[in-house]
Amino acid sequence: MKIVAIANQKGGVAKTTTAINLSAALAEQGKKVLLIDMDPQGNASTGLGVSLDQRAATVYDLLIGEATLAEVIVPTSTDGVHVLPSTTELSSSDVQLFNINKRSFLLRDAVRHPDLAGMGYDFILIDCPPSLSLLTVNALVAAHSVLVPLQSEFFALEGLSQLMLTIREIRQTANPDLRVEGVLLTMHDQRNNLSQQVERDARDTLGALVFETVIPRNVRLSEAPSFALPALTYDSDSKGSHAYRALAKEFLANNAA
Ligand code: ADP
Ligand code: MG
Numbered sequence: 001m002k003i004v005a006i007a008n009q010k011g012g013v014a015k016t017t018t019a020i021n022l023s024a025a026l027a028e029q030g031k032k033v034l035l036i037d038m039d040p041q042g043n044a045s046t047g048l049g050v051s052l053d054q055r056a057a058t059v060y061d062l063l064i065g066e067a068t069l070a071e072v073i074v075p076t077s078t079d080g081v082h083v084l085p086s087t088t089e090l091s092s093s094d095v096q097l098f099n100i101n102k103r104s105f106l107l108r109d110a111v112r113h114p115d116l117a118g119m120g121y122d123f124i125l126i127d128c129p130p131s132l133s134l135l136t137v138n139a140l141v142a143a144h145s146v147l148v149p150l151q152s153e154f155f156a157l158e159g160l161s162q163l164m165l166t167i168r169e170i171r172q173t174a175n176p177d178l179r180v181e182g183v184l185l186t187m188h189d190q191r192n193n194l195s196q197q198v199e200r201d202a203r204d205t206l207g208a209l210v211f212e213t214v215i216p217r218n219v220r221l222s223e224a225p226s227f228a229l230p231a232l233t234y235d236s237d238s239k240g241s242h243a244y245r246a247l248a249k250e251f252l253a254n255n256a257a
Contacts, residue, residue, distance in 0.1 A: 001124065003111060003124040003126070003142060003143045004181055005128055005139040006125060006147050006148075007126075007146050008130075008149055009130060009131050012151070013150060013151040014186035014187060015149050016043045017221055018147070018184060018186065020047050020230050021230050021231050021241070021244035022125060023035045023230070024078050024233065025248035026123055026251070028245065029248055032123075033082070034073065034082050034119075034121045034123075034124045034125075035048070035083050035124075035125050035126075035127060036083075036126045037084060037085050038107070038127060039090075039127055039128065040086060040091055040129065042085065044086075045083055047225035047228065048078065048228065049229065050083050054074050055074075055085045057071045058085055058087050059085065059086045060087070060089045060094070062084065063090075063095065063107060064106075070115065072084050073119075092135050104134065104138060104141050108138070108175075111124060126143060132166050140170045141174045146167060146178065148184065149184045150198075151186055151187050152185050152186065152187055152192075152194070152198045154194060156198055156202075181251070182209055182251075183210045183211065184214075184247065185202060187216075187217045188217060189216070189217050190216065212250060215243045218231075220234065220235040220238035220239070220240050223235075
């Protein structure tokens with residue numbers, strides 16, 4: 001079982017879109033996936049059709065030890081994709097109240113639990129909030145690797161250095177084995193010079209860390225959540241769906257053996 005945090009402190013770079021559609025694409029390949037929604041906005045939960053009624057217990061209750069994994073995990077309409085949902089109840093300031101030695105380890109302690117090992121998940125993807133708050137730190141401490149979505153726009157690379165610093169700090173302290181899974185270019189527009197420039201800069205600077213797969217700008221990806229479905233189900237043959245399938249294949253190849 002591999003745990004991957006999807007993180008970038010910038011909002012609107014396609015963290016949640018990637019969490020939902022990579023989960024769905026891995027499930028299509030026969031993998032069993034648990035998506036942990038670490039964003040109090042709960043967009044990943046909503047986008048996968050988990051209603052508020054189904055969020056009586058959330059990742060917050062799990063973190064504070066008031067619910068078990070089995071009580072919190074919700075199956076979705078996508079076969080092979082389960083969600084640990086969140087609501088606005090999940091706030092970084094509450095996590096902040098925990099004993100200083102423990103508060104970065106709450107998610108890790110929850111997911112490295114023997115109960116979870118027995119549930120048969122191949123991958124756990126963690127959708128992070130748009131900040132480097134304690135919630136993101138919890139995700140980075142719990143994870144084996146970080147997947148970083150990067151929107152194809154000016155200044156995209158500048159924001160990366162802060163995230164990389166945080167990753168380095170966490171490696172030096174709580175999680176020495178944390179790896180960068182890859183940087184994913186999202187909302188790419190092949191006809192746009194700026195998009196091409198960002199891709200060139202990213203590949204020049206980061207080399208093999210950048211996924212070969214690039215996610216194009218595609219309206220189907222942005223429409224799907226309002227139908228409470230992954231794009232792969234909402235419009236299976238859309239460009240966006242094909243791109244996330246290609247990403248899943250590349251991701252699985254990188255994780256083979
Ligand atoms: P984040 O989780 O990083 O804040 P989201 O996944 O919520 O970002 O994406 C931000 C917005 O951009 C959403 O409205 C989403 O539907 C849209 N979006 C994401 N990826 C694409 C894409 N490749 N093409 C078009 N719209 C996209
Ligand atoms: Mg999000």
